[in-house]
Amino acid sequence: MASTAASIFNLKDTSLLHTQGFIDGQWVDAKEGAKISVTNPATTEEIGQVPEMGIAETKEAIEAASKAFKTWSKTTAKHRHDILMKFFALMKEHEDDLARIITLENGKPLADAKGENTYSASYLEWFAEEAVRTYGEVIPSAMSNLRNIVVKQPIGVVSILTPWNFPSAMITRKLGAALAAGCTAVIKPPAETPFSCLALVELANRAGIPPGVINVVTTNANIQEVGKELCVNPLVKKVSFTGSTGVAKLLYGYASSTLKKVSIEAGGNAPFIVFDDADIDAAVEGAIACKFRGSGQTCVCANRIYVQSSVYAEFASRLAERVAAFKVGDGLDSETTHGPLIHERAIAKVEHHVEDAISRGAQIIHGGKRLSRTGSFFAPTILSDVPADAVINFEETFGPVAALTKFETEEEVLKLANDTPFGLAGYFFSRDVGRVWRVAEALEVGMVGTNTGLLSQAVIPFGGIKESGLGREGSKYGVEDYMNIKFIAFGGL
Ligand code: SIN
Numbered sequence: 001m002a003s004t005a006a007s008i009f010n011l012k013d014t015s016l017l018h019t020q021g022f023i024d025g026q027w028v029d030a031k032e033g034a035k036i037s038v039t040n041p042a043t044t045e046e047i048g049q050v051p052e053m054g055i056a057e058t059k060e061a062i063e064a065a066s067k068a069f070k071t072w073s074k075t076t077a078k079h080r081h082d083i084l085m086k087f088f089a090l091m092k093e094h095e096d097d098l099a100r101i102i103t104l105e106n107g108k109p110l111a112d113a114k115g116e117n118t119y120s121a122s123y124l125e126w127f128a129e130e131a132v133r134t135y136g137e138v139i140p141s142a143m144s145n146l147r148n149i150v151v152k153q154p155i156g157v158v159s160i161l162t163p164w165n166f167p168s169a170m171i172t173r174k175l176g177a178a179l180a181a182g183c184t185a186v187i188k189p190p191a192e193t194p195f196s197c198l199a200l201v202e203l204a205n206r207a208g209i210p211p212g213v214i215n216v217v218t219t220n221a222n223i224q225e226v227g228k229e230l231c232v233n234p235l236v237k238k239v240s241f242t243g244s245t246g247v248a249k250l251l252y253g254y255a256s257s258t259l260k261k262v263s264i265e266a267g268g269n270a271p272f273i274v275f276d277d278a279d280i281d282a283a284v285e286g287a288i289a290c291k292f293r294g295s296g297q298t299c300v301c302a303n304r305i306y307v308q309s310s311v312y313a314e315f316a317s318r319l320a321e322r323v324a325a326f327k328v329g330d331g332l333d334s335e336t337t338h339g340p341l342i343h344e345r346a347i348a349k350v351e352h353h354v355e356d357a358i359s360r361g362a363q364i365i366h367g368g369k370r371l372s373r374t375g376s377f378f379a380p381t382i383l384s385d386v387p388a389d390a391v392i393n394f395e396e397t398f399g400p401v402a403a404l405t406k407f408e409t410e411e412e413v414l415k416l417a418n419d420t421p422f423g424l425a426g427y428f429f430s431r432d433v434g435r436v437w438r439v440a441e442a443l444e445v446g447m448v449g450t451n452t453g454l455l456s457q458a459v460i461p462f463g464g465i466k467e468s469g470l471g472r473e474g475s476k477y478g479v480e481d482y483m484n485i486k487f488i489a490f491g492g493l
Helices: 003-009 055-072 077-093 095-106 110-131 169-181 194-207 223-232 245-258 280-296 309-324 344-359 410-418 433-442 475-482
Strands: 021-023 026-028 035-039 046-051 137-139 147-154 157-161 184-188 214-216 236-242 261-265 270-274 302-308 363-366 381-384 401-407 425-429 447-450 483-490
Touching: 003 046, 003 095, 021 055, 035 194, 046 194, 055 157, 055 184, 055 214, 055 223, 077 095, 077 110, 077 169, 077 194, 095 110, 095 194, 110 169, 110 475, 157 169, 157 223, 169 184, 169 194, 169 236, 169 475, 184 223, 194 214, 223 236, 223 245, 236 245, 236 475, 245 261, 270 280, 270 410, 280 302, 280 309, 280 401, 280 425, 302 309, 302 410, 309 363, 309 381, 309 401, 344 363, 344 381, 344 401, 401 410, 410 433, 433 447, 475 483
Parallel strands: 157 184, 157 236, 184 214, 236 261, 270 302, 270 425, 302 401, 381 401, 425 447
Antiparallel strands: 021 026, 021 214, 035 046, 137 147, 147 483, 363 381
């Protein structure tokens, strides 16, 4: 562990900070010794380095996972339950340190980082409980001398590729399901936030996960070839990815070479609709939670906010009052309510969306520009009268910009809301029970929030339709994505 990194992280349990990859139960450097510099987005300062690994290390990690699968897949579900519950308990025990790591590498405020740790740990608890319920079936036979049995078996080695916006929860959402099912894993954490992943592996080891069951390959410059290897290697049987739709399409193409099972949670462009019969206070609170969670950097954040004309002015002014009270700053500062964006590329995209909307006639109600301080900070922004042809209506912003558009009728807003290739989440506020059913059914998304701006929990089937993804994570469906269904005909009775 580099001593500078140790002093920056200042953890109670210093052994949670690892600066090496993890293959076959060993902490390892890159064969060629290259390093990735990891920075704090709130200060732009380097907080540590991890190895720049490549194809050779990736192949070793896959081989280790394949070897470990032979024994891990044969353990009892109760054994895997017990280990996952220990892992869960360790995450709770070390929540202060784990939250600090998240804040330092991702930028989100400490309170949000603690919230992420709770959310992240809940996937381990949930999948521990699911491990012992991966039931098979007996199907009534069409032949008198035959009995039909269905069993579920772990799929094999899983490649897990995760984003930086939830450095911990996006790993446990996949890893918890994989381990519960009896699969082994190679994780490629994001180059921006590798330390949360490495700390989780430390805790997994303490919980009793055997060598080779979890492996971690850190990479940045070599991401193209490492990503490809994780998808084409014949020893890998499933790929689970959360990230942009562009990268998802590339990985899906690679994985098709060996017809691997694929789970994808990709970009969203969530509509958030406020009808004139809504509780406006609740709608404003919902919009704050939904739009500005993680400073707008979640796949389920509202991207397009449609407000019915008779309540538009009231909603806009109340939203502006709430946003004006935000304290934007370093996540380690206890006053901070909203942290930085992850890097300069994120700022550039947000700037482009705001400038484009303004050039087409939108007005700024609040914010509108980057903050003149060190770090990648953009002012929480509200845009009014955003026209239908603005780029922000077609692309995910992944930043703190609330783009408001007025509408007149339910029919009109449903057309606008569904006019996108994406279909992850959608939200609306209404107190008319008939409308609640109609709109919930009509929105072309995988997840709907009615009268709420937050829906994420381990117990729900998280995922999208259209170009937002394949498969579901969390819930009783999540573990099934890591299992094969096998039919066994019992003859000769
Ligand atoms: C994501 O942004 O991909 C996940 C968000 C969540 O789990 O709530």
